[in-house]
Amino acid sequence: MKKTVLKNYAKLIVTMGLNVQKGQEVVIRAELDQPEFVKYIVEECYRAGAKKVIVDWNYQPLTKLHVRHQNLKTLSTIEKWEEERMIHQAETLPCELYLMSEDPDGLSGVNQEKMAKARQAKYPIIKPYKDAAENKRQWCIAAVPGAAWAKKVFPGVPKNTGVELLWKAILYAARAEEDPISAWKQHNADLTRRCEYLNGLGLKTLEYKAANGTDLKVGLIEDAVFLGANEKSLQGIDFNANIPSEEVFTSPKRGEAEGIVYASKPLSYQGQLIEDFWIRFADGRAVEVHAEKNEELLKKLISMDESAAYLGECALVPCDSPISNLGITFYNTLFDENAACHLALGMGFTSCIKEYERYTLTECREKGINDSIIHEDFMIGTEDLSIVGVTKDGRRIQIFENGNWAF
Numbered sequence: 001m002k003k004t005v006l007k008n009y010a011k012l013i014v015t016m017g018l019n020v021q022k023g024q025e026v027v028i029r030a031e032l033d034q035p036e037f038v039k040y041i042v043e044e045c046y047r048a049g050a051k052k053v054i055v056d057w058n059y060q061p062l063t064k065l066h067v068r069h070q071n072l073k074t075l076s077t078i079e080k081w082e083e084e085r086m087i088h089q090a091e092t093l094p095c096e097l098y099l100m101s102e103d104p105d106g107l108s109g110v111n112q113e114k115m116a117k118a119r120q121a122k123y124p125i126i127k128p129y130k131d132a133a134e135n136k137r138q139w140c141i142a143a144v145p146g147a148a149w150a151k152k153v154f155p156g157v158p159k160n161t162g163v164e165l166l167w168k169a170i171l172y173a174a175r176a177e178e179d180p181i182s183a184w185k186q187h188n189a190d191l192t193r194r195c196e197y198l199n200g201l202g203l204k205t206l207e208y209k210a211a212n213g214t215d216l217k218v219g220l221i222e223d224a225v226f227l228g229a230n231e232k233s234l235q236g237i238d239f240n241a242n243i244p245s246e247e248v249f250t251s252p253k254r255g256e257a258e259g260i261v262y263a264s265k266p267l268s269y270q271g272q273l274i275e276d277f278w279i280r281f282a283d284g285r286a287v288e289v290h291a292e293k294n295e296e297l298l299k300k301l302i303s304m305d306e307s308a309a310y311l312g313e314c315a316l317v318p319c320d321s322p323i324s325n326l327g328i329t330f331y332n333t334l335f336d337e338n339a340a341c342h343l344a345l346g347m348g349f350t351s352c353i354k355e356y357e358r359y360t361l362t363e364c365r366e367k368g369i370n371d372s373i374i375h376e377d378f379m380i381g382t383e384d385l386s387i388v389g390v391t392k393d394g395r396r397i398q399i400f401e402n403g404n405w406a407f
Helices: 003-018 035-047 060-069 080-092 112-133 147-153 159-173 180-199 295-301 322-326 361-366
Strands: 025-031 052-058 095-100 139-143 203-209 215-220 248-250 252-262 267-269 272-282 285-293 311-316 342-346 375-379 386-391 396-401
Touching: 003 035, 003 095, 003 139, 003 180, 025 035, 035 052, 035 095, 052 060, 060 112, 080 112, 112 295, 147 159, 159 322, 180 248, 203 252, 215 311, 252 311, 267 295, 267 375, 272 295, 285 295, 311 375
Parallel strands: 025 052, 025 095, 095 139
Antiparallel strands: 203 215, 203 386, 215 252, 248 311, 252 272, 267 272, 272 285, 311 342, 342 375, 386 396
């Protein structure tokens, strides 16, 4: 892949994604697959005026070794220096970039029970610092190819060819091929117009139906709004949290979901794939699940805490969109969720409350925003998906028809 194209992609991530401001710190979390591209990102951060850039490297084989050899107490411990770092970041609010490239099956065989218990044990310590930074910082999730990921997406081709094909798919999906910044400004404007239309309807309920058996009703919070494209931090800084992104989304009302929904794509969770699954909801809670592959992992997901079985997001994505039109299953939620309508289990977004800056986190959650240790998107969009919005005055408005926008 040409360096000029990759450098333009790095600039897109730093300027339109994170929107790094002069004097800000930046934290980048990346796998070991594309160190040269990480260097481009770091260079762009400093060019934008970053005070300091820190790169935290991850490597799935090491994660498996740690889980295998550390006892649960050690694995569950947050050291003093780690907590001091969280304090620092809650105070300085660095931009955070998650640069994904991991193997979708990279943690296959790991002790998921042990991993889950360690995460549950650490979360009460992490949560106060996480809440302290809520909505105050810029963050972005983007991706680069990894060799194992490319092999999963493009099986049977040589390693270098697979990585090159994945680069092309990522750059196309991210609108990063020619004039990325101009393309994103136009794209953001389109999604903003769709949000404005939806927010003017006064919707109370969304009803999902598809021939695969999906038949689900989801209640919406009275003063919630749909968001999409660029967001704004409480510091007043615009950023794009996902590159790519095709979604318009809101957080539904906790406790108001009834019916059954079938996944249309595999879900990559904790380095393993959950495939061919459905979830049934009653009183807002996932009360029954089934998966052809990794059903126990799905059950573990919805039991991570008392709120993990409730919905945190409803996202609208047309089938006729760049990622979907590629016809590729990426086995990566960042891309697959932007190829299909999706829901998320777990944490909702307090920024989906109208004028959320006037309320505390507690008040936003009292309005119906779910709070959980997890936020896991799963794809439900199909070519025949129908979504009808029911307004507060009882009108029924077609939002999606045959998998695409009805307006």
